Amino acid sequence: MNRIERLIGEMSLAEKLGQLTMTAAGHAVTGPIVAADATEAIKAGTIGNLLNLFGADRVREMQRLAVEESHLGIPLLIGFDVVHGHRTLFPIPLGEAASFDPQLWALTAREAATEAAADGLTMTFAPMLDVSRDARWGRSAEGPGEDPWLGARMAEAKVRGFQDADLCAADALAAVAKHYCAYGAVTAGRDYASVDISERTVHEVHMPPFAAAVAAGVAAVMPAFTDLAGIPMTANGALLTGWLRRRLKFDGVIVSDFNAVGELIRHGIAADLTQAAALALNAGVDIDMMADAYRRGLPTALERGWVSMADIDASVRRVLRLKARLGLFDDPYRRGKTPEAAPVIAARRQLARAAGARAIVMLKNDGILPLAESVRNLAVIGPLADAAAEMRGPWWGAADPEDPVSVLAGLRGMLGELRVPHQPGVEIDGENVAGFAGALELCAQADAILLCVGESAAMSGEAASRAHLGLPGRQRQLAEAVLERARALRKPVIAVLFSGRALIVPWLIERADAVLAAWFPGSEAGNAIADLIMGRVSPSGRTPVSWPCAMGQVPLFYGQRPSGRPGDPMDRFTSKYLDAPDAPLFAFGHGLTYGVFALSDLRVTADRVSENDTLEIRVDVANRGARTAEETVFLFTHDKLASVARPLLELKGFGKIRLNPGQSGTVTIFLDANELCFLGPDLEPVFEPGEVEILVGPCADRSRLLVATIHLVPPRP
Numbered sequence: 063m064n065r066i067e068r069l070i071g072e073m074s075l076a077e078k079l080g081q082l083t084m085t086a087a088g089h090a091v092t093g094p095i096v097a098a099d100a101t102e103a104i105k106a107g108t109i110g111n112l113l114n115l116f117g118a119d120r121v122r123e124m125q126r127l128a129v130e131e132s133h134l135g136i137p138l139l140i141g142f143d144v145v146h147g148h149r150t151l152f153p154i155p156l157g158e159a160a161s162f163d164p165q166l167w168a169l170t171a172r173e174a175a176t177e178a179a180a181d182g183l184t185m186t187f188a189p190m191l192d193v194s195r196d197a198r199w200g201r202s203a204e205g206p207g208e209d210p211w212l213g214a215r216m217a218e219a220k221v222r223g224f225q226d227a228d229l230c231a232a233d234a235l236a237a238v239a240k241h242y243c244a245y246g247a248v249t250a251g252r253d254y255a256s257v258d259i260s261e262r263t264v265h266e267v268h269m270p271p272f273a274a275a276v277a278a279g280v281a282a283v284m285p286a287f288t289d290l291a292g293i294p295m296t297a298n299g300a301l302l303t304g305w306l307r308r309r310l311k312f313d314g315v316i317v318s319d320f321n322a323v324g325e326l327i328r329h330g331i332a333a334d335l336t337q338a339a340a341l342a343l344n345a346g347v348d349i350d351m352m353a354d355a356y357r358r359g360l361p362t363a364l365e366r367g368w369v370s371m372a373d374i375d376a377s378v379r380r381v382l383r384l385k386a387r388l389g390l391f392d393d394p395y396r397r398g399k400t401p402e403a404a405p406v407i408a409a410r411r412q413l414a415r416a417a418g419a420r421a422i423v424m425l426k427n428d429g430i431l432p433l434a435e436s437v438r439n440l441a442v443i444g445p446l447a448d449a450a451a452e453m454r455g456p457w458w459g460a461a462d463p464e465d466p467v468s469v470l471a472g473l474r475g476m477l478g479e480l481r482v483p484h485q486p487g488v489e490i491d492g493e494n495v496a497g498f499a500g501a502l503e504l505c506a507q508a509d510a511i512l513l514c515v516g517e518s519a520a521m522s523g524e525a526a527s528r529a530h531l532g533l534p535g536r537q538r539q540l541a542e543a544v545l546e547r548a549r550a551l552r553k554p555v556i557a558v559l560f561s562g563r564a565l566i567v568p569w570l571i572e573r574a575d576a577v578l579a580a581w582f583p584g585s586e587a588g589n590a591i592a593d594l595i596m597g598r599v600s601p602s603g604r605t606p607v608s609w610p611c612a613m614g615q616v617p618l619f620y621g622q623r624p625s626g627r628p629g630d631p632m633d634r635f636t637s638k639y640l641d642a643p644d645a646p647l648f649a650f651g652h653g654l655t656y657g658v659f660a661l662s663d664l665r666v667t668a669d670r671v672s673e674n675d676t677l678e679i680r681v682d683v684a685n686r687g688a689r690t691a692e693e694t695v696f697l698f699t700h701d702k703l704a705s706v707a708r709p710l711l712e713l714k715g716f717g718k719i720r721l722n723p724g725q726s727g728t729v730t731i732f733l734d735a736n737e738l739c740f741l742g743p744d745l746e747p748v749f750e751p752g753e754v755e756i757l758v759g760p761c762a763d764r765s766r767l768l769v770a771t772i773h774l775v776p777p778r779p
């Protein structure tokens with residue numbers, strides 16, 4: 063009999079339910095601590111998993127209690143939200159998505175895993191894979207943006223990065239794909255609100271990243287807090303056991319979100335903790351995070367016949383199997399055994415700096431960037447300029463608030479003669495305008511003005527929905543005063559926006575000479591921004607979300623289905639707003655570089671394509687600018703006539719090319735024809751003969767795309 067079956071055979075019910083329980087470490091000034099009762103439960107074997115505990119010594123002590131003092135010596139799973147870094151933070155995931163760089167995504171996850179494992183961690187509650195098309199929802203910051211295909215690519219890369227080739231390696235973490243699923247479609251963008259969308263949209267838009275994570279071998283999945291059409295995901299047997307396990311063949315662990323099992327009572331489908339525990343276990347949830355419902359509810363549920371011991375054993379088996387895959391039975395102390403060497407940490411910081419720069423999207427540039435040598439006085443104004451802690455973004459892991467490099471520190475840390483006077487002018491979110499005068503005074507002596515504005519880290523992420531997507535507090539008034547003064551003095555203004563979402567600031571976009579969307583760039587924020595502004599790095603980021611012109615456009619995304627009355631400004635009875643454009647201010651994929659690129663000569667290897675073919679799509683690219691830069695070319699498709707109305711554009715690939723001034727090259731993108739399958743009327747994949755457009759260009763703006771047409775045909779006999 064193998065070890066796992068032997069253990070299950072020896073376990074009491076309380077020990078089994080302990081393996082299905084994850085409780086949080088508390089926080090003291092010294093850092094994470096485990097409450098005394100939890101410590102006793104670990105020794106008794108009635109808690110088998112912890113979250114929010116890190117630090118090699120602290121973890122080692124908790125493992126020692128479990129392994130050396132409990133009856134069966136089963137090691138602990140120790141999980142934490144290492145979402146975009148542990149102590150060294152990379153850009154928030156929405157920012158990393160903007161790099162459109164799967165290798166970078168994998169590399170930063172690998173580095174985050176290494177750093178977290180050195181702190182004793184074995185599991186990260188990441189990647190967050192919720193497609194979001196509603197900028198009101200603060201958790202857009204944590205995810206891959208609005209596109210399911212991009213979300214799927216990010217899922218693969220992050221799972222590969224966190225888990226590496228072998229989960230039992232001392233620097234591998236078990237990844238948790240979250241939050242399954244469609245959490246990004248919360249009603250009115252309000253976090254934790256109900257989700258009620260079509261089954262088609264669930265499977266076309268929200269499921270692909272999770273399917274990709276499962277195919278990539280993700281160790282665990284976390285259901286969303288939310289209900290989906292009235293069935294809370296934590297009790298959604300159809301999608302957990304039915305779809306995730308049976309259809310997608312997921313054989314890993316399903317871990318609930320924080321207290322989500324207990325919240326089935328508030329959802330109104332469980333009368334008490336016993337019923338909540340039974341509903342969750344029967345739906346397929348293995349680990350109850352922080353509700354203590356399994357330990358307190360399942361014994362009674364068992365007595366009442368609401369659950370079976372076989373199902374309890376099946377969940378225990380999956381948890382023990384994950385611990386075995388992590389190598390915890392062989393050496394429970396392998397993670398955190400060896401402190402990291404200084405050069406490793408330094409190299410990681412350099413990666414964070416490079417990633418920070420690649421995440422930044424240059425939305426606008428009238429030519430002021432990169433700053434000319436003649437700029438000797440750069441006035442830095444705004445509350446986000448000297449805000450190291452905010453650069454971390456909403457999931458800051460174990461990163462010290464003072465650790466990140468602020469914009470001001472990055473600029474002042476550069477070699478050379480540049481003077482960098484600074485005034486915040488206002489707080490991020492407050493009514494105090496006493497600092498206006500001091501800020502405006504800087505304009506007179508400045509050669510250029512850097513306006514650092516936006517959200518605080520806590521204004522996006524979990525429980526951070528916003529109903530107004532402009533600048534918080536009195537920042538708009540400050541920015542308008544600076545823009546006015548700068549215009550009068552004929553001084554250029556560069557605006558840097560910090561946010562966990564697309565902001566609605568058309569007035570700023572129109573009047574600033576350049577605008578950078580920096581998201582929250584992480585530990586090396588200031589150096590990354592300085593590298594970009596001074597021209598050491600050319601901006602290459604492309605926005606993974608559409609930027610609205612007006613609040614009323616939200617939710618806004620490029621992949622909309624056609625209307626029977628497509629918008630026509632000359633025809634009243636067509637789909638449009640009377641008081642706003644229907645197009646975004648910036649389309650998905652938009653992002654300027656320091657080059658000037660032109661695309662030409664789109665060619666596709668085949669005209670008639672069957673399902674098993676692979677298309678080669680080529681386009682020529684020329685850099686007509688004066689500086690070396692990297693261009694990203696997107697591949698979209700549009701199925702013009704099908705048994706189901708298809709989105710006007712669907713992202714199916716992208717390519718990148720770096721060109722010197724005057725240089726030309728060719729981007730080749732491969733497309734497997736089976737990627738042109740879609741969910742037919744019965745929601746089953748279908749490859750339908752007919753015309754499909756191949757569209758290639760710089761963003762999801764059809765007017766800027768080169769178009770070719772191919773013909774899908776049945777397989778050759």
Ligand code: GLC
Pocket residue numbers: 113143187240319320524
């Ligand atoms: C939170 C989040 C989830 C996180 C978990 C543990 O409420 O919803 O993303 O992983 O709890 O911190």
